[in-house]
Amino acid sequence: MNSNTFRMPAAALLATGAVALLTAPPAAATDGSGTGSAGQGKAGAVVLRAGLDVGLLGNAVHVPLRTTLNEVSAPATADKTALTVTLDGAEQGEPVSVLRADVATAKATADDRSAQAESNLADAQVHVPGLPLLSLIQVEKVTSKAVCEAGRKPVATSNVLGSVTVLGKKVTLSAGGPTKVEVPGVGLVDMELSGTQTTSTTAAAAALRLKVSVNPLNLNVARVDGEVVLAEAHCEAPAAAAVPAPSAPADVKAQTGPGATTPVKANLAETGGSSATPYVAGGALLLLGVGAGALVLTRRGKSS
Numbered sequence: 285m286n287s288n289t290f291r292m293p294a295a296a297l298l299a300t301g302a303v304a305l306l307t308a309p310p311a312a313a314t315d316g317s318g319t320g321s322a323g324q325g326k327a328g329a330v331v332l333r334a335g336l337d338v339g340l341l342g343n344a345v346h347v348p349l350r351t352t353l354n355e356v357s358a359p360a361t362a363d364k365t366a367l368t369v370t371l372d373g374a375e376q377g378e379p380v381s382v383l384r385a386d387v388a389t390a391k392a393t394a395d396d397r398s399a400q401a402e403s404n405l406a407d408a409q410v411h412v413p414g415l416p417l418l419s420l421i422q423v424e425k426v427t428s429k430a431v432c433e434a435g436r437k438p439v440a441t442s443n444v445l446g447s448v449t450v451l452g453k454k455v456t457l458s459a460g461g462p463t464k465v466e467v468p469g470v471g472l473v474d475m476e477l478s479g480t481q482t483t484s485t486t487a488a489a490a491a492l493r494l495k496v497s498v499n500p501l502n503l504n505v506a507r508v509d510g511e512v513v514l515a516e517a518h519c520e521a522p523a524a525a526a527v528p529a530p531s532a533p534a535d536v537k538a539q540t541g542p543g544a545t546t547p548v549k550a551n552l553a554e555t556g557g558s559s560a561t562p563y564v565a566g567g568a569l570l571l572l573g574v575g576a577g578a579l580v581l582t583r584r585g586k587s588s
Contacts, residue, residue: 412508440481
């Protein structure tokens, strides 16, 4: 099984300042040239998105943890498959495996007809600094998909399949609102299930969104606050192509009454005629008459 690991040093993250909590889908990027074609749709997907603030014991240092796994965007076709994401140096200099999964895929495609994105996560465990043995959440399978076609209503779907365990407790999720899980001495997690949103041209879905507040007091970690999103997908439909109306043929009618004009026929060139035809015909008749008269006079002179 292929396994790719993304590592992010905590020291580098310290220089970035406070983490902004991620409440909106990522902005869709353009194609490889840096600019998307006019009229193309946009799409993006991500398996995991985390924005956490890690407070360390014994000092006022806060390590902002901002990471994503398998984030892709389109126009053009893009897909990624990585199974782990790791943060270096948050637990006494040791790496933290934020996500481990058997399946973690994201895919996005877009052209001038449609834009689609989907993400899938299966048999996954999410960890936060300070809780190396206790997972923040375990899921069997979560999926999200967004489809935006030109001229059609966008569709967004997300599913959470199988069991879900939060801070060691199996939970039953409710579509009616957030599910709260509190473990004394560990912390509190608010979890929202299967959020989807559509407009006339866009669609977005996120299978699970967790608001995290834990105080493990372990491995030099005092507190972890922030948000984790699993299986996110979004899209924007391409502009519908305008179909030009067929032009009606010109209808030229002859006018009647005073001042009426006779329509000019368009087939004069085909028959060899032109506007000079009457004059040529008149001249030919005149020459014919003169020739006939001369012939008569000549015959009379000979007879006399």
